[in-house]
Amino acid sequence: MPHETGFDFQHYNPVRTIFGPGSLEHLPELVGKRRVLLVTFKSARETGLLARLKGLLGDRLVDLIDEVPSRPELKDVQQAHERIWRERRVELVVAVGGGSVIDYAKALLCLPESGHFFDLITRSTPVVKRLRLIAVPTTAGSGSEVTPFSVLWDTRDANPTKFTLHQSRIYAETALIDPELTLSLPKLVMRNSGLDALSHALEAIWNVNATPMTDLLAVEAARTLIAKLPIAWHFQGHIKARIMIARAAWQAGLCLAQTRTALAHALSYPLTIKQGTPHGLASSWSLPWVWQQAQNNSAERDAVLSRIYGPSETDPVARLCELLYKLEVPTEPQAWGLSESERARIVLEHMHNPKGHNFIAKGLRL
Ligand SMILES: [Fe+2]
Known part of the structure; x- marks a missing residue:
């Protein structure tokens, strides 16, 4: 994979960013x-x-x-x-x-x-x-x-x-x-868009196009979103949380521009198209399962993922499930109208399209 060579990557983003309340x-x-x-x-x-x-x-x-x-x-x-x-x-x-x-x-x-x-x-x-x-x-x-x-x-x-x-x-x-513009968002839209950003951050890590820059941005974005989304979920007008979430979404967007998305987004498409599930929800409910699939494929990718909850955390997947539970997002496929075998079928179908190619694992543990 390109990132394992330490030099075989490209990073380009021409967008000037101006950030701040007001x-x-x-x-x-x-x-x-x-x-x-x-x-x-x-x-x-x-x-x-x-x-x-x-x-x-x-x-x-x-x-x-x-x-x-x-x-x-x-x-x-x-x-x-x-x-x-x-x-x-x-x-x-x-x-x-x-x-x-x-x-x-x-x-x-x-x-x-x-x-x-x-x-x-x-x-x-x-x-x-x-x-x-x-x-x-x-x-x-x-x-x-x-x-x-x-x-x-x-x-x-x-x-x-x-x-x-x-x-x-x-x-x-x-x-x-301007993070103040997000204050008028309905609570569900704030959560769903924030989870889309979390999905972009994680999908940038378990991605064959990851770069040293996207790793830095993605880990910080994921850590911030995991810490701040529950605060914004419970306290609508919490501007400090909104500022940090807006910053993390920008960081995750910078990652997305380089790496594109991977398996969690591939799984989201049928739900969005057939059931009308909002994009952020559809691309985040499966994150714990995709994290499990990503583990133990690359020691380097595992090391980057371990920086999110810290190296002493023995079960980051369970912690991510806890976050989604707090945000009232079920993580079982049945809750989204899918059986285990349908989820596997969708994923296997996508393994050979661009999103599947971006994912670090080339097979699934079913
Ligand atoms: Fe997305």
Whole structure:
């Protein structure tokens, strides 16, 4: 595996990050004189966030998409992409919302040589023009503000699928992370997005693409999330916990951008697609089981994992189960409508796709 050589890895992330409570107020200086398309979510209007953003952007705001759903569909993105590139009024996209909003905005940024949106996503066609992006997450979890991925839903046939656009030119120019924006999140959304971040951190460790940098970031992110998520779960307005969770989600996003995801995310897809389970929940309930599968495959990976709970902890998997129990997330497959054999079948199916290839174990202990 590349990480075992000690030098055979690459690490690249071009996103400038500005982090801190109240940092949204820096938006006007980051925008400068550029004409802006604001992309945000429907309830931003009801919560007053949209009015605040309009005030900050002033006359630089020339276009608005304010109803991005939690599952952005390719056909809707295609329509928006065609309109924006036909009108050519904007120079900068500002995306304010959770991972879905930022992913939607990223899919608008690039104009392929042919001009056709679907060429951008179905074949490697040259990009001839690109808009810049300022990403402002309002959840702490997806890490989309620092990754080159955009996850969209393809509903063109009867069985919807998730489609991931992976393109280095959709990295944001700036990630503007203001943890105060997460205070208005419903409790369940805070938990689910935080667990998505924990999944990104752990999946970066049991991953063949891990680097010395992702190991550092992932261990710290996982330790922070394990300590702070129960506090934020019980004390809604605990700003110190929210700040630490937002920081950890950013660290986990930086890992995700390098390593991509692995087996826990592979297991999440059928639940999200067939049952509508929120992504963060679907990608975290299986973490203790995947941790068990990851153990004893690589002494180096085991050593990194042991740094999360400390080398004196003899049963980190049980501790992780305790955390999920505290957060009211069941870890048995039956609770998610799966038998043990169905879980094994799904995992074995994914062992030969990219997520399976990222996982350090090449077989399962069933
Ligand atoms: Fe995720």
